[in-house]
Amino acid sequence: MQLEFSAEELQFRDEVRAWIDDAYDDELKTLMAQSKNGYLDKAGQVRWQKKLHARGWAAPNWPREYGGPGWTPAQRYIFQAETAAAGCPTVSPMGLKMVAPVIMKFGTPEQKARFLPPILSSDVWWCQGYSEPNSGSDLASLQMRADHGRDAQGEHYVLNGSKIWTTHAQWADWMFCLVRTGREARRQDGISFVLVDMRTPGITVSPLPTLDGPVPGQQEVNQVFFENVRVPVENRIGEEGMGWTYAKYLLEFERGGSHAPTLRQQLGKVARIAADQPGDGGGTVLDDPAFRRKLAELHLRAAALEAVELRIFSGVASGTSIGAASSMLKLVGTDTLQAISELAVEAAGPDALPFVQDTWAEVQGRPAAPRVGPDYAGPVAPRYFNYRKASIYAGSNEIQRNIIAKLVLGL
Ligand SMILES: Cc1cc2nc3c(=O)[nH]c(=O)nc-3n(C[C@H](O)[C@H](O)[C@H](O)COP(=O)(O)OP(=O)(O)OC[C@H]3O[C@@H](n4cnc5c(N)ncnc54)[C@H](O)[C@@H]3O)c2cc1C
Numbered sequence: 239m240q241l242e243f244s245a246e247e248l249q250f251r252d253e254v255r256a257w258i259d260d261a262y263d264d265e266l267k268t269l270m271a272q273s274k275n276g277y278l279d280k281a282g283q284v285r286w287q288k289k290l291h292a293r294g295w296a297a298p299n300w301p302r303e304y305g306g307p308g309w310t311p312a313q314r315y316i317f318q319a320e321t322a323a324a325g326c327p328t329v330s331p332m333g334l335k336m337v338a339p340v341i342m343k344f345g346t347p348e349q350k351a352r353f354l355p356p357i358l359s360s361d362v363w364w365c366q367g368y369s370e371p372n373s374g375s376d377l378a379s380l381q382m383r384a385d386h387g388r389d390a391q392g393e394h395y396v397l398n399g400s401k402i403w404t405t406h407a408q409w410a411d412w413m414f415c416l417v418r419t420g421r422e423a424r425r426q427d428g429i430s431f432v433l434v435d436m437r438t439p440g441i442t443v444s445p446l447p448t449l450d451g452p453v454p455g456q457q458e459v460n461q462v463f464f465e466n467v468r469v470p471v472e473n474r475i476g477e478e479g480m481g482w483t484y485a486k487y488l489l490e491f492e493r494g495g496s497h498a499p500t501l502r503q504q505l506g507k508v509a510r511i512a513a514d515q516p517g518d519g520g521g522t523v524l525d526d527p528a529f530r531r532k533l534a535e536l537h538l539r540a541a542a543l544e545a546v547e548l549r550i551f552s553g554v555a556s557g558t559s560i561g562a563a564s565s566m567l568k569l570v571g572t573d574t575l576q577a578i579s580e581l582a583v584e585a586a587g588p589d590a591l592p593f594v595q596d597t598w599a600e601v602q603g604r605p606a607a608p609r610v611g612p613d614y615a616g617p618v619a620p621r622y623f624n625y626r627k628a629s630i631y632a633g634s635n636e637i638q639r640n641i642i643a644k645l646v647l648g649l
Pocket residue numbers: 365366367368369370371372373374375376402403404405406458459627630631632633634635636637640
């Protein structure tokens with residue numbers, strides 16, 4: 239197992255740093271400073287992702303034949319660590335990291351040629367239609383119907399039902415969607431994986447308010463309703479009834495990835511806030527030994543996670559499959575992320591409060607209260623509320639514990 243970076247890898251790191259210095263410009267930094275969740279509004283996201291695409295770095299995980307950079311696991315780790323350390327925006331995963339690997343592995347040559355290039359260039363945006371109002375953790379219970387039909391334009395499915403918690407559906411041109419095409423005894427057998435053009439008549443996207451308040455341009459989750467939505471059969475991936483297999487393949491990509499670089503970056507922010515806030519004993523919050531102890535504990539958790547991530551990625555480099563480790567990384571990474579967002583609130587103290595009141599002013603029909611407090615405190619409370627989601631999305635942390643219990647402990 240090799241955990242040290244080689245001279246070439248360190249040179250690559252310098253190349254990435256130099257590119258970030260140039261590409262991550264002041265306009266993007268200003269937008270990111272107010273982001274509640276690491277994403278920008280759609281225009282900002284597109285601008286950032288197109289810069290990555292122009293450099294050939296939009297899709298670190300894609301093989302070279304589809305336009306990926308052909309990086310080693312170590313290069314991918316370095317790239318992720320450097321972009322996180324610099325506080326760059328999170329790349330929207332639904333197209334590049336989620337549906338694209340499924341299309342590459344199970345799609346037809348026509349589907350690959352049609353869908354992959356505009357995902358890579360960020361010209362076409364995707365959303366994920368897995369969860370339904372009564373089907374989240376128990377996803378195989380999903381009910382959205384896809385009935386066969388035939389008309390002058392050809393064979394198709396007719397979709398009826400609804401998907402929920404659909405991230406950025408309001409931005410999406412397409413949805414990859416799990417639908418029920420059969421009523422087999424084993425629920426997983428009746429599921430198919432279809433690609434739906436979001437402009438098809440019969441689709442309604444309805445925003446769901448979240449705890450963090452209505453931050454302009456940052457609407458996150460939606461419910462999407464389908465009423466007699468026509469989807470050509472050629473938009474189905476793979477075989478009918480095999481969608482569960484493709485869906486599970488995709489989840490490996492959704493849960494994989496490293497968290498430690500982001501945690502370190504967020505801890506740096508907390509320390510800067512604490513250094514600027516007056517503490518009880520005359521100094522700053524950062525001078526308070528109890529606060530410093532909490533900060534140090536979180537640094538240790540991030541460092542331990544980083545060591546595990548490096549060990550796992552070193553294994554991946556020599557061909558080991560990530561397996562149940564993706565559940566462990568998701569669990570520890572998101573638990574720690576939430577703990578850091580809690581400590582940020584403690585650091586900012588009452589300065590975090592005006593922003594919460596402001597975001598709700600419009601909904602409550604009253605003029606927004608003038609902001610007081612330093613700018614950095616603005617996103618602290620929305621981030622705290624927003625990150626409650628981290629232990630729920632991509633399979634809740636209780637479900638990850640179940641997976642670990644089964645696959646690692648054999649329970
Ligand atoms: C911010 C956000 C964005 C999301 N984006 C998307 C998206 O883009 N597309 C999409 O399809 N979905 C999305 N989701 C949905 C997400 O995948 C589900 O919320 C998640 O799978 C949990 O399902 P549920 O909400 O129905 O909760 P439930 O499954 O009803 O769970 C409720 C509680 O019970 C616990 N629980 C359930 N079953 C078990 C069990 N067997 N053992 C122990 N505990 C259990 C859960 O951990 C949870 O605490 C998103 C969710 C969030 C919060």
